[in-house]
Amino acid sequence: MRIRTVGAIMGLTCASTVLMAQATSPGSPSLWKSVQGVVKSKLLLPGSRRFQPGSRNADYYTIDGVNTTVFRYVRKQRSVVHCSHFPVGSVLIKENYNKQHKLVNITAMMKSPGYDAADHNWVMANYSPSGKVIAFGKIQACIDCHAIAAKTDFVFAPPPANLLSASTIHAFFPGKRITAPYQRLLKQNARSVLR
Numbered sequence: 001m002r003i004r005t006v007g008a009i010m011g012l013t014c015a016s017t018v019l020m021a022q023a024t025s026p027g028s029p030s031l032w033k034s035v036q037g038v039v040k041s042k043l044l045l046p047g048s049r050r051f052q053p054g055s056r057n058a059d060y061y062t063i064d065g066v067n068t069t070v071f072r073y074v075r076k077q078r079s080v081v082h083c084s085h086f087p088v089g090s091v092l093i094k095e096n097y098n099k100q101h102k103l104v105n106i107t108a109m110m111k112s113p114g115y116d117a118a119d120h121n122w123v124m125a126n127y128s129p130s131g132k133v134i135a136f137g138k139i140q141a142c143i144d145c146h147a148i149a150a151k152t153d154f155v156f157a158p159p160p161a162n163l164l165s166a167s168t169i170h171a172f173f174p175g176k177r178i179t180a181p182y183q184r185l186l187k188q189n190a191r192s193v194l195r
Ligand code: HEC
Pocket: 048, 052, 053, 054, 062, 063, 064, 092, 093, 094, 107, 108, 109, 124, 125, 126, 135, 139, 141, 142, 143, 145, 146, 154, 155, 156, 157, 158, 159, 163, 164, 168, 169, 172
């Protein structure tokens, strides 16, 4: 009897823990819904433009979309380079297109309180164009590279304001070639390279 009671309490505790986790951080279907909302709204990260140059063939062109929370915040700060604390509920996405303008995948990040304090509380995700989850949560590769932009709360200012060096790109994507437009950006904006 006693054991059962403890079991019931444990059950309750577990259930409420799950509910709390859902309240503070999105599951992958709910983040995908937000991603679709951003795509539909066509709201861009201030300073970016549609089909700007990406660094590799898998992201030859990129589109940086945001929800209104991010849009208002970045507008207020005037540029991503002045943004050090993105508000809770911020959603940013990067649509990656190949050279033929075919959508390859969509990465997303959402600011969730208490999710991963050491890494600025971003839930990271990578979706196929139809919304299949390629990766979700605390994705180390995303975190490691976005940590280069720690001053701006793990968000990169759109090219050419922030660029990655060729050696960083090669370290994360061994064997991948850097696109000619991105190489040109690197030559013309050497000071924009984050280290
Ligand atoms: C090798 C470094 C690197 C890795 C790995 C990486 N990113 Fe990024 N990401 C960038 C850079 C640089 C930009 C800015 C380029 C642009 O705006 O098109 C960017 C842009 C973004 C954006 C738009 C917001 C912003 O920071 O400008 C999102 C969202 C994003 N990445 C999510 C992810 C997710 C999720 C992953 C892992 C699945 C990931 N990234 C992996 C370097 C990286």
